[in-house]
Amino acid sequence: MGVGGVPDSEDADVVLHEFGHAINHQLVPDWKGGDSEAIGEGFGDYWAGAYSFWVQRDRSERFELDVFANWDGAVGALKARRSLNDQEARYYPEMEYRAHVSVFGTLGDQLWSTPLFQTLKQAEAVYGEAAFDEFNRVVFEGMAGMGFGMKMSDLARSTVDAAQRLYPQKSYASWLADRFRHHGILRDAVVLDQTASALAVTDNNQTQLSVALVNASEQTLAALRAELAIPALNWHQVVAADHLAAGAISRVNEPIRIPQALQCGESIALTADISVTADPAQQTQSSQQQLSFSYGVPVLSQPLQLLNQALPDARQINEGGKILLGEALFALKVPEGTADVSHDFGIQLSVSHARFSDLKVVIRTPSGRSFPLLDYQAYPLTDKSYTFTLSNTPALAQLQGEPMAGNWVLEVTDRATGQSGQLRSWGIGAVTGFDCGETDTAAKPEDKPTADNTAQPDNQSASGGGSLGLFSLLFFAVMALLRRRLLNVNNK
Numbered sequence: 377m378g379v380g381g382v383p384d385s386e387d388a389d390v391v392l393h394e395f396g397h398a399i400n401h402q403l404v405p406d407w408k409g410g411d412s413e414a415i416g417e418g419f420g421d422y423w424a425g426a427y428s429f430w431v432q433r434d435r436s437e438r439f440e441l442d443v444f445a446n447w448d449g450a451v452g453a454l455k456a457r458r459s460l461n462d463q464e465a466r467y468y469p470e471m472e473y474r475a476h477v478s479v480f481g482t483l484g485d486q487l488w489s490t491p492l493f494q495t496l497k498q499a500e501a502v503y504g505e506a507a508f509d510e511f512n513r514v515v516f517e518g519m520a521g522m523g524f525g526m527k528m529s530d531l532a533r534s535t536v537d538a539a540q541r542l543y544p545q546k547s548y549a550s551w552l553a554d555r556f557r558h559h560g561i562l563r564d565a566v567v568l569d570q571t572a573s574a575l576a577v578t579d580n581n582q583t584q585l586s587v588a589l590v591n592a593s594e595q596t597l598a599a600l601r602a603e604l605a606i607p608a609l610n611w612h613q614v615v616a617a618d619h620l621a622a623g624a625i626s627r628v629n630e631p632i633r634i635p636q637a638l639q640c641g642e643s644i645a646l647t648a649d650i651s652v653t654a655d656p657a658q659q660t661q662s663s664q665q666q667l668s669f670s671y672g673v674p675v676l677s678q679p680l681q682l683l684n685q686a687l688p689d690a691r692q693i694n695e696g697g698k699i700l701l702g703e704a705l706f707a708l709k710v711p712e713g714t715a716d717v718s719h720d721f722g723i724q725l726s727v728s729h730a731r732f733s734d735l736k737v738v739i740r741t742p743s744g745r746s747f748p749l750l751d752y753q754a755y756p757l758t759d760k761s762y763t764f765t766l767s768n769t770p771a772l773a774q775l776q777g778e779p780m781a782g783n784w785v786l787e788v789t790d791r792a793t794g795q796s797g798q799l800r801s802w803g804i805g806a807v808t809g810f811d812c813g814e815t816d817t818a819a820k821p822e823d824k825p826t827a828d829n830t831a832q833p834d835n836q837s838a839s840g841g842g843s844l845g846l847f848s849l850l851f852f853a854v855m856a857l858l859r860r861r862l863l864n865v866n867n868k
Contacts, residue, residue: 387448389424396420409525414473418488460493462486467560481791491555514539532556565593568665572761574673577813589626590756599653640812672810680803689796702790717778722807726761729797736789742782
């Protein structure tokens, strides 16, 4: 069991974790290679957490369910406790995940334990005590039959399949799939994506639709067929391709006439029924995906910042693999007398990056509250212009009632080396209407943001990014320095 600040065996979580390794080797005798080290550590953490959860199942207040080794980690020599709820953990399929090692800011142990444990909590809330035995059975059955060199994506598919096979009338399979997708462990082979969330109106009452189907897998696909439809625009198209190479992009750029009955600012859905054949000898896999657009470009009450500023990349600072995060702050000042954040609040963000999974973008309100806009999520395209509103991002409702007047700050963090990007523009404000060209009835021309009314920093410095006073800029600079931290990463 080892000895830390206290003997490890004083913490039952550690005992149960080590028993988890015995379970691994009983189910899979050649448990080795691939991501098996991190998977084994994550399963051990899950197994310990699941038992602690079961012990507390009837308590009205449950103690630190999302923490592994509460006692040993709190008083041990390293004073570190692993989380069972690491929502920022992301999977990079090209990397190898070893025991207790971080890869691009993600600890492999937590990357595997989090989706399992959080699904168990969801299952218990719906199905009660029966969920403990049923879900553990799903986890065991998923591992059984796996072999040497397994990757997390292999075991995730096996676990989802086991859930569907064992309990087809329950939601275990869909819950697991959703959580594995959140962490990037499971990914659709072909992903539908958009570069902009708004359909701008061109001449002759038309809009230019621009979407793409991207082969996000690491292999050539034998065949792709996608049926795209926008019912609100009476538009339908079939995209088909053979021998789609890894990373290949099938683009749809087409002018579409706007129906007269459509209202400026209306939300529009694009649906896609996608069928993918990885190999002629395999069954076709189907998925349904959807994108949402606004008819017309949202107009905010506050001017946008047009920056076109490079984002700092993370960098390795020594041979030991220490990584210094790339961090940037951009400030925007909203004048006094502006109404508080309400139901019509919006945030516009336009950014380009070669690998969006490197980035976390957070907006901070004048009161200090924060809200994540991008959270290390993978997007197959390299450009994204999006307006976040309560209709497409319901979680923004938590900012209602916040003062809009004051200093807003956009924080951009890059945690992986090798790829860089650019922040083109950003802004916040009430959505006063939509720019729908000649058919525009919801927005006034004087409301439209232009480069001429872009807020400029007080000192006119290109690095300031906004119009804060000297004291505020110094404050945020100090805060940025305090937030810098070193991460151990796997250099393989």
